[in-house]
Amino acid sequence: MMEPRIPGMSIASQSAQVHAESTPVTVEMDPVEYTLRKRLPRKLPKRRNDVYVNMKTDFRAQLARCQKLLEGGGHREICIHGLGLAINRAINIALQLQASSQGVLQLAANTSTVELVDDLEPDDPDEAREPMTRTRNNSAIHIKVFYPDPQ
Amino acid sequence: MYQLYCNAGQPTGTNNISSPLKLFPVPPHALKLGQDGFKKVCRTEEGSPCPFPGLESGVLEMRVKEGSKIRNLMGFAMARIQGEKDTSGGGLRQVVFTGSGRAVTKTITCAEIMKRKVGSLHQLTKLQYKVVKEVWESTEGAVTQMTVHRTVPSISILLSKDPLDPQEPGYQPPESLGALWEEKERADPSSQATGKRPLEPLLYSGLHHCKRTCLGEGVSVTPSPLTG
Numbered sequence: 594m595m596e597p598r599i600p601g602m603s604i605a606s607q608s609a610q611v612h613a614e615s616t617p618v619t620v621e622m623d624p625v626e627y628t629l630r631k632r633l634p635r636k637l638p639k640r641r642n643d644v645y646v647n648m649k650t651d652f653r654a655q656l657a658r659c660q661k662l663l664e665g666g667g668h669r670e671i672c673i674h675g676l677g678l679a680i681n682r683a684i685n686i687a688l689q690l691q692a693s694s695q696g697v698l699q700l701a702a703n704t705s706t707v708e709l710v711d712d713l714e715p716d717d718p719d720e721a722r723e724p725m726t727r728t729r730n731n732s733a734i735h736i737k738v739f740y741p742d743p744q
Numbered sequence: 745m746y747q748l749y750c751n752a753g754q755p756t757g758t759n760n761i762s763s764p765l766k767l768f769p770v771p772p773h774a775l776k777l778g779q780d781g782f783k784k785v786c787r788t789e790e791g792s793p794c795p796f797p798g799l800e801s802g803v804l805e806m807r808v809k810e811g812s813k814i815r816n817l818m819g820f821a822m823a824r825i826q827g828e829k830d831t832s833g834g835g836l837r838q839v840v841f842t843g844s845g846r847a848v849t850k851t852i853t854c855a856e857i858m859k860r861k862v863g864s865l866h867q868l869t870k871l872q873y874k875v876v877k878e879v880w881e882s883t884e885g886a887v888t889q890m891t892v893h894r895t896v897p898s899i900s901i902l903l904s905k906d907p908l909d910p911q912e913p914g915y916q917p918p919e920s921l922g923a924l925w926e927e928k929e930r931a932d933p934s935s936q937a938t939g940k941r942p943l944e945p946l947l948y949s950g951l952h953h954c955k956r957t958c959l960g961e962g963v964s965v966t967p968s969p970l971t972g
Contacts, residue, residue: 678849680848681848681849684897687871688872688873700871701913701915704855730856732852732853737913
């Protein structure tokens with residue numbers, strides 16, 4: 594999270610979002626004739642100390658996993674990511690970790706926007722309708738949970 | 745009338761009535777109060793220390809609630825930070841968005857929209873638990889009140905036109921939209937080798953990357969705030 598930024602890279606993601614927002618809503622969708630299928634978010638980095646929080650796994654299991662990484666796994670820092678509804682859970686896990694460390698652990702939260710793609714698939718194969726895609730944005734949080742370096 | 749304090753003044757746990765680790769989201773029915781003929785009559789957030797020490801007192805604080813409309817929040821906040829059209833001032837220098845519980849996602853969304861629209865904003869994000877006091881009243885039989893203290897996660901996001909301390913945990917420099925991901929992908933080359941997902945979204949952003957760089961680097965792409 595603290596590496597120097599590469600301007601070209603950040604511009605790439607920025608333009609993608611601008612694109613999503615500036616696209617005029619020309620998609621006239623009839624809800625009866627299309628099925629909306631949400632694609633998974635795009636592939637994101639996965640290091641050993643990255644934890645992606647979801648709403649399907651049991652909360653306790655996800656908390657325990659983070660605790661294990663910090664205590665048994667020997668990591669000085671972990672990164673907890675949450676998208677959309679899972680933001681709350683990510684924050685809760687981070688605050689729980691901090692509380693159970695008696696305040697030794699520190700949190701550094703960053704927010705971002707993630708572009709998501711939905712597929713619109715025509716239900717009626719006889720009609721000559723093209724499958725479409727639609728992009729939308731969702732908010733995400735990235736919390737670095739770390740032991741501060743001894744001063 | 746009696747009062748029940750669950751978990752008062754203890755920030756480490758939430759909602760001791762059910763299992764201690766059943767934490768969040770903690771909808772009212774987790775307490776089973778709603779089903780037992782209780783109705784929530786009031787909800788107040790208890791005062792907590794400001795997460796941004798040293799902030800001027802006059803700073804605009806947008807308190808995002810579960811039912812707040814993003815349109816309304818942003819209409820107000822954007823007008824204040826861009827400055828009204830008829831006044832000469834350039835608008836406020838700083839805005840804080842705060843929200844707790846189920847309003848957290850909406851709070852982040854507001855900050856993200858403002859960052860995109862205004863551009864060149866420094867950001868500081870802080871997380872903390874907030875104590876919420878709820879008063880529940882019995883809907884059947886004798887008038888019975890219960891006070892429940894509940895800890896919920898809350899977020900505070902400071903957006904500033906002026907530079908902030910980059911050493912402060914939770915600081916984000918301007919125009920770091922999505923850059924987090926890119927950095928990490930570079931930092932860990934193995935993540936690309938193990939990638940199993942289709943490449944289409946990558947291709948997609950790559951195309952726009954070409955397009956955008958022609959238009960100039962680091963330029964805020966938002967339209968000028970004062971038009972007309």
